[in-house]
Amino acid sequence: MDTSFRLLPETASTMASQVDALYFFLNAVAAFFALLIFALILYFSLRYRRRSESERPAPVATNLKLELLWTIIPFLITMVLFSWSARLFIQMSHSPKDAMRINVVGKQWMWKIQHQDGQREINALHVPVGKPIELMMTSQDVIHSFYVPAFRAKQDVLPGSYSRLAFTPTKVGEYHLFCAEYCGDQHSGMIGKVVVMEPDKYDAWLAGVIPDEPPALAGERLFAQYGCMACHGQRGPTMAGLYGRKVELNDGTTVVADEQYLHESIFDPANKIVRGFTPLMPSFRGQLTEEQVMQLIAYIKSLQYSQSTQEQQ
Numbered sequence: 001m002d003t004s005f006r007l008l009p010e011t012a013s014t015m016a017s018q019v020d021a022l023y024f025f026l027n028a029v030a031a032f033f034a035l036l037i038f039a040l041i042l043y044f045s046l047r048y049r050r051r052s053e054s055e056r057p058a059p060v061a062t063n064l065k066l067e068l069l070w071t072i073i074p075f076l077i078t079m080v081l082f083s084w085s086a087r088l089f090i091q092m093s094h095s096p097k098d099a100m101r102i103n104v105v106g107k108q109w110m111w112k113i114q115h116q117d118g119q120r121e122i123n124a125l126h127v128p129v130g131k132p133i134e135l136m137m138t139s140q141d142v143i144h145s146f147y148v149p150a151f152r153a154k155q156d157v158l159p160g161s162y163s164r165l166a167f168t169p170t171k172v173g174e175y176h177l178f179c180a181e182y183c184g185d186q187h188s189g190m191i192g193k194v195v196v197m198e199p200d201k202y203d204a205w206l207a208g209v210i211p212d213e214p215p216a217l218a219g220e221r222l223f224a225q226y227g228c229m230a231c232h233g234q235r236g237p238t239m240a241g242l243y244g245r246k247v248e249l250n251d252g253t254t255v256v257a258d259e260q261y262l263h264e265s266i267f268d269p270a271n272k273i274v275r276g277f278t279p280l281m282p283s284f285r286g287q288l289t290e291e292q293v294m295q296l297i298a299y300i301k302s303l304q305y306s307q308s309t310q311e312q313q
């Protein structure tokens with residue numbers, strides 16, 4: 001039996017203690033006002049009690065100072081809470097440039113994870129300690145939520161959309177991974193673990209897993225297999241250097257070619273037509289899994305990378 005009692009889960013990421021501080025502040029504010037109101041109710045009910053049958057209270061005129069006081073003070077407190085939590089939220093959804101990127105696909109009822117060199121895991125995520133990690137996540141079916149209490153990290157995982165979750169683990173160990181969004185009758189079984197390892201042990205672990213095809217290579221293969229190059233680069237826009245670039249569309253607007261745009265262009269190609277092109281491309285919805293779309297995007301990203309390195313040379 002586990003005899004250690006904890007009020008809060010372990011803290012094992014750089015965010016954890018910051019989230020806890022905000023949580024304690026919220027509780028302190030709530031407790032302060034709960035006690036204040038409780039004490040005032042008691043005090044007022046005694047102080048202003050009816051003393052005789054004939055007593056009639058005098059009408060109370062508006063007290064402007066009091067009205068301002070109890071409007072401005074709560075407003076300032078909520079602004080502190082808002083800016084504090086917004087800052088944490090932004091930190092959690094942005095990761096440094098050198099972050100280790102890992103793909104996550106949620107599906108009923110498992111977490112499918114793929115590292116950049118192709119290693120795959122199911123319901124487990126191995127990461128090195130002290131290294132910023134960025135998860136790029138999507139769902140194959142319904143809404144799931146990737147939740148690691150020890151990191152105080154939770155992010156919904158949505159079908160047809162990419163969400164990111166950034167964290168830096170600070171302590172070696174094994175931590176619970178939960179799905180935190182009800183996703184069907186085996187939702188409670190959609191659990192796993194995050195294993196934080198010393199960097200050298202992590203490298204050894206990585207070397208010991210027989211890698212699957214790396215996502216970018218698998219994407220290149222899919223690109224050929226589905227005949228994408230029959231059009232792209234000729235009747236269709238080229239993929240070289242596309243990722244991250246601003247794209248002009250037929251309707252005069254521009255979009256940045258990020259993961260979301262590429263995903264949409266594969267499943268709903270008619271939505272955003274690049275200027276000067278005609279909507280010829282068929283939808284690949286139902287033909288490609290979310291993992292395959294992630295692989296295609298990894299391939300398109302790699303074209304961007306090789307082009308920019310050529311420019312540097």
Ligand code: CUA
Pocket residue numbers: 106107109143144145179180181182183184187188190
């Ligand atoms: Cu997936 Cu709950």
